[in-house]
Amino acid sequence: MMEFPEDVRYTKEHEWLRTDGTDAVVGITDFAQDALGDVVFVELPAVGTQLTRGQTFGVVESNKTVSDLFAPISGRVLAVNQVLRDEPELVNQDPYGAGWMIRVAPGRREEIESLLDAAAYRAFVASEQKT
Amino acid sequence: MVAHTPLYEAHRLLGPRWTEFGGWEMPLSYRSIAEEHRAVREHCGLFDVSHMGEIELSGPRAGAACQALTVNDVQRLAVGEGQYTLLCNDQGGVLDDLIVFRMGDQRYLLVVNAANAADDLAWIRERALGDPEIRDRSAELALLAFQGPEAELALRALTPLDLSMLRPFARMEGLVAGLPVVVCRTGYTGEDGFELLVDAGAARELWNALLEATTRREGLPCGLGARDTLRLEAGLPLHGSDMDASTTPLEAGLAWVVKLGKGDFIGRPALAAQAEAGVERRLVGIQLDEPGIPRHGYALRWNGVRIGSITSGTRSPTLGSFIGLGYVAAGAAAPGTPLEVDVRGRFLPARVVARPFYRRVQREKR
Numbered sequence: 001m002m003e004f005p006e007d008v009r010y011t012k013e014h015e016w017l018r019t020d021g022t023d024a025v026v027g028i029t030d031f032a033q034d035a036l037g038d039v040v041f042v043e044l045p046a047v048g049t050q051l052t053r054g055q056t057f058g059v060v061e062s063n064k065t066v067s068d069l070f071a072p073i074s075g076r077v078l079a080v081n082q083v084l085r086d087e088p089e090l091v092n093q094d095p096y097g098a099g100w101m102i103r104v105a106p107g108r109r110e111e112i113e114s115l116l117d118a119a120a121y122r123a124f125v126a127s128e129q130k131t
Numbered sequence: 132m133v134a135h136t137p138l139y140e141a142h143r144l145l146g147p148r149w150t151e152f153g154g155w156e157m158p159l160s161y162r163s164i165a166e167e168h169r170a171v172r173e174h175c176g177l178f179d180v181s182h183m184g185e186i187e188l189s190g191p192r193a194g195a196a197c198q199a200l201t202v203n204d205v206q207r208l209a210v211g212e213g214q215y216t217l218l219c220n221d222q223g224g225v226l227d228d229l230i231v232f233r234m235g236d237q238r239y240l241l242v243v244n245a246a247n248a249a250d251d252l253a254w255i256r257e258r259a260l261g262d263p264e265i266r267d268r269s270a271e272l273a274l275l276a277f278q279g280p281e282a283e284l285a286l287r288a289l290t291p292l293d294l295s296m297l298r299p300f301a302r303m304e305g306l307v308a309g310l311p312v313v314v315c316r317t318g319y320t321g322e323d324g325f326e327l328l329v330d331a332g333a334a335r336e337l338w339n340a341l342l343e344a345t346t347r348r349e350g351l352p353c354g355l356g357a358r359d360t361l362r363l364e365a366g367l368p369l370h371g372s373d374m375d376a377s378t379t380p381l382e383a384g385l386a387w388v389v390k391l392g393k394g395d396f397i398g399r400p401a402l403a404a405q406a407e408a409g410v411e412r413r414l415v416g417i418q419l420d421e422p423g424i425p426r427h428g429y430a431l432r433w434n435g436v437r438i439g440s441i442t443s444g445t446r447s448p449t450l451g452s453f454i455g456l457g458y459v460a461a462g463a464a465a466p467g468t469p470l471e472v473d474v475r476g477r478f479l480p481a482r483v484v485a486r487p488f489y490r491r492v493q494r495e496k497r
Contacts, residue, residue, distance in 0.1 A: 037356070038164040038165060040424060086451065088446070089165055
C-alpha cells in the first residue's frame with residue numbers, strides 16, 4: 001500500500017517536507033521511490049547552500065533513471081543525510097524516515113503553508129496515474 | 132504489444148516490479164535488485180530467461196553451416212558441449228552474442244538474445260550454407276537460470292544427474308524434478324550455475340520446484356535488474372549496450388572468441404584485417420574515484436580530450452563502488468589510465484581497471 005502520512009506536506013514534484021521545530025526536513029515520497037525503482041545514488045547539496053523554491057537541489061538515480069530533486073521551499077541547507085552515500089536503498093525502504101535527504105532553515109515560512117496536504121497530494125497522484 | 136513467457140502467471144503471483152526488454156514484459160525485481168544480487172553472490176537465485184531465443188540447425192551440413200555463421204570454432208565441440216560465440220556481419224560487426232550447443236551429432240542449438248532473436252533467425256536463414264534444417268524453437272522452450280555458489284547443491288536434490296561431471300559450457304539431458312530437462316553449466320552472473328531448457332508446457336512445474344529449492348537455501352527469485360548488475364560486476368558485455376553491429380569483437384575485448392585460423396566464416400576478412408592493423412578503440416572496465424553513476428552515452432575524457440563514452444554502468448552492489456564499461460581510444464585502454472567521466476556536466480575522476488570487477492572465490496563443496 002502506498003503511504004501518504006499526515007504529518008508531512010507535499011509537492012507536485014513528489015517531494016515531502018516535515019517541520020521539525022524551526023527546521024524543515026525534506027525527502028521524496030513513497031510514490032516517487034516506487035516509480036523510480038531501486039535507488040542507487042543520491043547527490044545532495046553542500047551544507048550552507050541557499051535554496052530557492054523550485055530550484056533543483058540534487059539528483060536521485062535509480063538503476064533505470066535519473067531524476068532531479070526540487071526544493072519545496074526556499075532556505076539554507078543545515079544538514080544532508082550522509083548515510084545515503086553508502087545506503088541509498090534507504091530511500092526505498094523508509095522514504096519518510098531514514099531516507100530523508102536534507103534539513104533546511106526555511107527562508108519564508110508562508111511557503112510551507114502553500115504545500116499540498118496528504119489528501120490533496122493523494123488526489124494529485126491518483127489523477128496522474130490515470131493519465 | 133509485449134510478449135510474455137510461459138512463466139508470466141507464476142511471476143504475477145509473486146507481485147514483481149515489471150520492465151519491458153526486447154519486446155517482452157519481464158520481472159525487473161521481486162523484492163529489490165540489491166537483495167536479489169546478494170542472494171546470487173551468497174546463496175542462489177532463480178531467473179526466468181525464457182525471453183531468449185533458441186534456434187536449432189540440423190542435418191548433415193549443420194556443423195559446417197554453424198562454422199561459417201559464427202566466429203568461434205564449432206569443430207572443437209563434442210556432442211554435449213557448448214561454447215560462447217558471436218554472429219558477425221560481413222564488416223565484422225557483432226550482430227549478436229550467443230551460446231551454441233552441439234546437442235547431437237548433426238544437431239546444434241543456438242541460444243540467442245531476446246531482442247535479436249527475430250533478426251538472427253532471418254540472418255541465419257539468409258546466410259546458412261548447405262541447406263541445414265533451421266527451426267525456431269523459441270516458443271516451445273522455456274529457459275531458467277539457476278545461479279550462485281549453492282546452485283549445484285540445491286539442484287542435486289532434484290535430479291539423479293551427476294552434476295559434478297558437468298563442466299562449464301557443457302550440457303546434460305535428464306530429469307529434474309521429474310521433468311525432462313537439458314541442464315547447461317552456463318550463466319551470466321559471474322557465479323557458478325546452470326541454465327535449464329524445458330518444454331514450455333513444463334516450465335511452471337520446473338519453476339515451482341526450483342523456487343522451493345531456492346528459498347530453502349535463503350536464495351531468491353531474481354529479475355532482470357539483478358541480472359544486469361551481476362553481469363556488470365562480472366565484466367560481461369551486454370549486446371545492444373556494450374556492443375552492436377557497429378563494433379567488432381576485437382574492439383569489444385572478445386578477440387579470444389574469434390578463431391581466425393579455423394577457415395572462412397562471415398566477417399573473417401574484415402576481422403583478419405583489423406587484427407593485422409590493430410584496433411582504434413577498446414571496451415574497458417572503468418571505476419569512478421568519486422560517487423556517481425556512469426550511464427550509457429556519458430563522455431569519457433583523457434587529458435581533457437574526449438576519447439570515448441560509457442556503454443553501461445551501475446553502483447556495484449557487492450563492492451559499493453561505481454563501475455562501468457565503455458569504449459576508449461586504444462592508447463588510453465591500459466589499466467590505471469586516469470580518465471574523467473562527464474556526469475551531466477561534472478567531470479568525475481575515474482580509472483581504467485581490469486575486468487572482471489568481481490571475481491568469485493572458489494569454495495569448498497559442502
